[in-house]
Amino acid sequence: MNDPKSTNEKLDQLESHKTANEETKLTTNQGLKISNNQDSLKAGDRGPTLLEDFILREKITHFDHERIPERIVHARGSGAHGVFKLNKSLSPYTKAKFLSEVGKETPVFVRFSTVAGSKGSTDLARDVRGFAIKFYTDEGNYDLVANNMPVFFIQDAMKFPDLVHAVKPEPDNEIPQAASAHDTFWDFISLMPESMHMIMWLMSDRAIPRSFSRMEGFGVHSFKFINEEGKSHFVKFHFKPKLGVHSVAWDEAQRISGVDPDFHKRDLWESIEKGNFPEWDFGVQLIPEEDEDKFDFDLLDPTKIVPEEEVPVEIVGTLTLNRNPDNFFAETEQVAFHPGHLVPGIDFSNDPLLQGRLFSYTDTQLSRLGSPNFHEIPINRSVNTVHNNQRDGHMRQQIVKGKVSYEPNSIGGGCPFQAMMSEGGFTSHEERVSGTKIRQRSESFVDHYSQAKLFYNSQSAPEKIHLQNALIFELSKVTIPEIRKRMVGQLNFIDKNLAEKVAAKVGVEVTELEFPNQSLPADSTHVDLQSEEREAHTTFSGALSMRNTVKNTIEGRKIGFIMADGADETALNDLKTKLESENAAVEIIAPSLAPVKTDAGTSLTPKHSLSSTASVCFDALFIAAGEKSANELLNPENKQLVLHFINEAYKHCKAIYFGEGTEPLYLNSNVSLKNHIDPAIVNSEDESPSDKFINAIANHRVWDLELERNAIK
Ligand code: HDE
Numbered sequence: 001m002n003d004p005k006s007t008n009e010k011l012d013q014l015e016s017h018k019t020a021n022e023e024t025k026l027t028t029n030q031g032l033k034i035s036n037n038q039d040s041l042k043a044g045d046r047g048p049t050l051l052e053d054f055i056l057r058e059k060i061t062h063f064d065h066e067r068i069p070e071r072i073v074h075a076r077g078s079g080a081h082g083v084f085k086l087n088k089s090l091s092p093y094t095k096a097k098f099l100s101e102v103g104k105e106t107p108v109f110v111r112f113s114t115v116a117g118s119k120g121s122t123d124l125a126r127d128v129r130g131f132a133i134k135f136y137t138d139e140g141n142y143d144l145v146a147n148n149m150p151v152f153f154i155q156d157a158m159k160f161p162d163l164v165h166a167v168k169p170e171p172d173n174e175i176p177q178a179a180s181a182h183d184t185f186w187d188f189i190s191l192m193p194e195s196m197h198m199i200m201w202l203m204s205d206r207a208i209p210r211s212f213s214r215m216e217g218f219g220v221h222s223f224k225f226i227n228e229e230g231k232s233h234f235v236k237f238h239f240k241p242k243l244g245v246h247s248v249a250w251d252e253a254q255r256i257s258g259v260d261p262d263f264h265k266r267d268l269w270e271s272i273e274k275g276n277f278p279e280w281d282f283g284v285q286l287i288p289e290e291d292e293d294k295f296d297f298d299l300l301d302p303t304k305i306v307p308e309e310e311v312p313v314e315i316v317g318t319l320t321l322n323r324n325p326d327n328f329f330a331e332t333e334q335v336a337f338h339p340g341h342l343v344p345g346i347d348f349s350n351d352p353l354l355q356g357r358l359f360s361y362t363d364t365q366l367s368r369l370g371s372p373n374f375h376e377i378p379i380n381r382s383v384n385t386v387h388n389n390q391r392d393g394h395m396r397q398q399i400v401k402g403k404v405s406y407e408p409n410s411i412g413g414g415c416p417f418q419a420m421m422s423e424g425g426f427t428s429h430e431e432r433v434s435g436t437k438i439r440q441r442s443e444s445f446v447d448h449y450s451q452a453k454l455f456y457n458s459q460s461a462p463e464k465i466h467l468q469n470a471l472i473f474e475l476s477k478v479t480i481p482e483i484r485k486r487m488v489g490q491l492n493f494i495d496k497n498l499a500e501k502v503a504a505k506v507g508v509e510v511t512e513l514e515f516p517n518q519s520l521p522a523d524s525t526h527v528d529l530q531s532e533e534r535e536a537h538t539t540f541s542g543a544l545s546m547r548n549t550v551k552n553t554i555e556g557r558k559i560g561f562i563m564a565d566g567a568d569e570t571a572l573n574d575l576k577t578k579l580e581s582e583n584a585a586v587e588i589i590a591p592s593l594a595p596v597k598t599d600a601g602t603s604l605t606p607k608h609s610l611s612s613t614a615s616v617c618f619d620a621l622f623i624a625a626g627e628k629s630a631n632e633l634l635n636p637e638n639k640q641l642v643l644h645f646i647n648e649a650y651k652h653c654k655a656i657y658f659g660e661g662t663e664p665l666y667l668n669s670n671v672s673l674k675n676h677i678d679p680a681i682v683n684s685e686d687e688s689p690s691d692k693f694i695n696a697i698a699n700h701r702v703w704d705l706e707l708e709r710n711a712i713k
């Protein structure tokens with residue numbers, strides 16, 4: 001292994017492991033050239049296969065062992081390479097070099113994932129998304145194993161296996177896949193008041209993102225920054241997408257799961273291939289250690305956020321994903337993250353969930369990747385050469401020269417030496433710890449409802465309705481009425497109206513619950529959850545509503561152009577040019593995959609036919625101008641398909657632009673332009689129709705008109 005001096009050498013390091021099978025001869029794994037890859041070695045051309053056929057045996061044996069265990073959680077993933085650039089130094093707070101030198105670029109590999117589903121499940125499950133980042137820093141790998149929601153279901157690692165068992169398919173029949181809408185999940189949740197804040201996030205549209213590039217990322221736990229002087233600050237990590245935070249509708253998510261279950265994976269891949277690199281602002285919330293007790297919740301409690309109104313997020317860097325992996329298995333599947341992969345200047349807090357994670361991730365890699373040498377897989381290698389006395393084990397790659405594999409030693413000249421702190425040696429932050437050995441939750445973790453309320457109250461009206469409907473969908477799948485009732489009782493602690501609305505739809509009454517306090521011992525005399533529930537200072541936080549993240553850009557949006565023969569070429573090209581100049585993608589949808597002719601005679605090859613795709617795969621639709629094209633779209637063969645396209649897009653509150661001459665299409669659809677002012681419906685008589693269209697796409701959806709739109713016809 002070479003000894004890279006600069007982080008850019010990570011690329012060279014990965015490159016040196018790549019092979020391309022171009023213009024080469026087929027070989028066995030021993031490098032022997034193969035002359036026949038069609039037939040096994042037999043005793044006569046109709047005789048039995050010979051055991052001697054080492055080429056066949058090698059090929060089949062390798063094939064038989066191609067699969068490795070999928071991740072217990074976060075099995076379904078998509079990854080990309082990129083770079084983290086520091087724009088503002090954090091050196092007053094941390095001595096981590098990649099966070100100190102302004103302008104410093106650190107290579108990264110990011111893996112996004114769903115949590116509950118198997119490796120082959122849909123991208124559009126209602127679920128938390130993993131957002132795990134490996135920074136290949138000059139001081140060693142730093143992993144920030146984050147999620148797209150800032151809190152978690154449980155407060156203590158002890159409950160993680162229970163949570164995961166409850167959400168995974170039920171053990172008797174392995175149903176349902178990649179879904180929380182079933183008995184065991186809600187049974188567990190309804191008995192776990194500490195999960196209520198997270199449930200609000202999970203039932204919000206954050207759980208059905210439009211793309212990975214439009215999700216926020218959160219470190220969840222409080223971590224610690226340590227500066228050169230040894231002073232410590234608590235820190236919360238944030239990634240804010242440059243494109244804003246956007247989601248799809250639940251109805252859409254269900255349709256996408258059928259039409260394109262790789263919707264997120266594809267979007268990430270295609271955006272990067274096109275050069276529309278997903279980007280996030282990286283920010284931190286910093287809290288001096290001495291202010292630890294100034295909040296009305298415990299900073300160590302992972303079911304709590306620090307509201308941005310109380311501690312603003314300071315933006316200091318940019319994360320950009322700019323390169324697709326060459327090989328899914330070698331990179332995205334074999335990448336091994338661990339919250340315990342640290343660099344000097346960053347340390348853990350005593351969050352009991354984080355503390356448990358520190359054990360779990362090495363353990364899981366051992367069973368998944370099968371060897372303590374998983375750090376030697378190219379995607380996991382540090383840019384620094386590894387020097388230590390560990391040796392051997394399955395699939396060892398490093399060839400260490402010399403006799404010595406112990407320390408202290410004199411034979412090897414004492415090498416390798418321990419590094420002093422001044423030489424970048426890692427030292428854990430010194431913290432005075434004393435306490436009685438005890439299995440108990442801290443009383444400071446006891447308020448489970450204030451921040452659930454804070455989240456719910458901070459949502460816009462359409463977001464609240466979506467959240468309500470998500471709960472109705474999920475709880476309607478729960479077959480045991482007692483569980484539905486208990487869950488409604490929990491919701492009642494968050495918002496009475498929410499509980500009543502859900503109760504009415506899931507066939508139960510709202511009842512006042514009395515909950516045993518699970519986190520305190522059975523004989524504890526303190527704190528009854530209901531009577532001593534504390535109100536957080538903050539009752540509204542604008543940062544929690546996705547509506548407030550909308551950015552004035554259409555970058556990365558996918559616009560479907562529906563057209564048939566005779567479409568107006570000039571109008572089509574003008575709009576296409578305009579949309580593409582703002583980095584949106586245009587894809588042609590036609591009655592079939594056969595080329596369509598514009599009014600000027602140009603032949604265009606559609607990417608989709610009306611029956612091979614659906615409106616849910618697009619952010620907006622342009623119904624191409626031209627009477628001839630419109631009439632063909634309305635002929636009996638196409639009519640139902642095209643109207644379904646338009647009506648569905650309308651239902652999901654998307655922008656639709658009816659080009660000149662397409663009036664019969666909207667008159668036949670559910671879209672009404674008469675007596676109806678709808679900012680996302682554009683026609684050729686509008687003033688600057690293409691600008692209106694672009695503006696509507698940039699606003700994502702007109703959720704405010706959802707009820708009105710869906711009431712039509
Ligand atoms: Fe994980 N988690 N987790 N987790 N987690 C894993 O490690 C675990 C938690 C997160 O793309 C596993 O390599 C425990 C919180 C992500 O490869 C496993 C607890 C957060 C990923 C594991 C938690 C996460 C994982 C499975 C509670 C957000 C995917 C495969 C104590 C901050 C990483 C693996 C990737 C993966 C354990 C809770 C994020 C089993 C025990 C909180 C993004 O080790």
